[in-house]
Amino acid sequence: MTFITRTEELEKALKSMREIDSFVTIDTEFLREDTYWPQLCLVQVAGSQTTILVDTLSPDLSLDPLFDFMKNDCILKVFHAARQDLEIFYHLMNEVPQMIFDTQIAAMVCGYGEQVGYETLVSSITGKKLDKSQQYSNWTRRPLSEQQLTYARADVIYLRDIYLHLSEKLAAKQRQIWIEDEMAILKSEKTYKPDPESMWTRLRLKNAQPHYLARLQALASLREKEAIRKNIPRGRLIRDDVLTEIAYHNPSTLKQLTDMRGAGRTLTQEKLGQKILENIIKANTLPVGECPQLDIAQRGKKPALGQVDLLRVLLKIRAEKYKVAEKLIATTKDLESFLLLKEIDSLHSLLHGWRYDVFGQDAWEIKEGRKGLSIAGKNLTLCSL
Structure with a gap:
């Protein structure tokens, strides 16, 4: 050494x-x-x-x-x-x-x-x-x-x-x-490249009102850029919960902003508070059509009750058969987006390559009602319907 x-x-x-x-x-x-x-x-x-x-x-x-x-x-x-x-x-x-x-x-x-x-x-x-x-x-x-x-x-x-x-x-x-x-x-x-404009999608949302989302996007982007510029953790600049509260309550003055719980004096340093207010004003004047929109997952659209659980059973069976980690085949988000598909989409991770061979093909036939799961002795098996 x-x-x-x-x-x-x-x-x-x-x-x-x-x-x-x-x-x-x-x-x-x-x-x-x-x-x-x-x-x-x-x-x-x-x-x-x-x-x-x-x-x-x-x-x-x-x-x-x-x-x-x-x-x-x-x-x-x-x-x-x-x-x-x-x-x-x-x-x-x-x-x-x-x-x-x-x-x-x-x-x-x-x-x-x-x-x-x-x-x-x-x-x-x-x-x-x-x-x-x-x-x-x-x-x-x-x-x-x-x-x-x-x-x-x-x-x-x-x-x-x-x-x-x-x-x-x-x-x-x-x-x-x-x-x-x-x-x-x-x-x-x-x-590895930070995308300030998409950071808002990681935050817990208060509602889906367009101008609230626009304010949240603007403030999350501002925080990210300032954290990178100062080389400090984003949460040390403004905590997530404080950021979402600012976007929700829509302050219009520096006093309203700094009076908010958790905001403190840090928002007045280097005119950060003023930058926040400027971003809020700009977001509030955006046409509704230019405000950010929620994707399906963020809107809370989910497959019918029990469908994900059914595919999890198949996932477990296939992971055990091939001795591979379940998460590598599919995550819960993968299963949910898969079940929401109206037709086969070869761009979906479960519908091409080795994942299709190991899991996706049979999962689609279960989704379409052509196959099901049955108990054979102590084992669960896939069967045609």
Whole structure:
């Protein structure tokens, strides 16, 4: 294990990996309590011959060699639960590495359950037990302790064995294509690029009145842009519940705004309160046709009572048969949108690819009344009607 604090050391180590390895395992340690973007503190990279721990806070180190390495399409980069790690690299590099593999997704396909943790995979695949006592330690502190370094090293050392094991299982079951949709999501910039204009859809709504939705959209967008500009968590700027209350009560003066419970003095700082009022006025003058609209899920449109439950039974049967996590086949939202379809839509996730073969085809026949479920001994089976 090599602890790297200088640019030339990083260049030398990565050059060696490029010459020797077809894949490396990568993990990061970061803090995010006080910032919008994660603060990168350490990067761990393990090749077949060496493991390096890169001190990203060292004043003598440039991360440019690491970024070039991440862009190298000849080397596979293996992560576990990659989304947050890739978000960090996207923010720093302004692009997403494309040659990646996520062992958490692969484990879901290979029968290890939903969102299985790294510690569980290490235990079940390698028989080793991880010491997780340093998981929530302060990674900005220097020097890092021996316990922290040992913990950081373990997060990439065992990942090599996990990757080899899972990739063999995927090949044996001919399921490499099963993880392609999820990997495509991880490789997409849209996954990590904030969209201020859509942030309102994540909030709990008070009603569906058009100008209320317009105010909510405007204020959620303003909050997101300000949080990014100041690099602070959005909830620290304005809490979700306060934001929805402001949009609902529609204040027209700064006093009305700051008198609201939870608003406090922060809304008067740097003229934020005035910006809020300006956005409210603008939203209130929008023509109704230009106000945001709720989608089917937000409007509360649901399938008939019991239909989702019926498909959940089929989902459970198929997940057990194929030894794959239920969530990877379909979520509750997938089932609801599927049941609301009037005709087969090949763009729906359950109506094309492996999900159609495993679940969607039979689910559609149940939906159309051509198949049903029956009890055969101790088992539930699918039958024609």
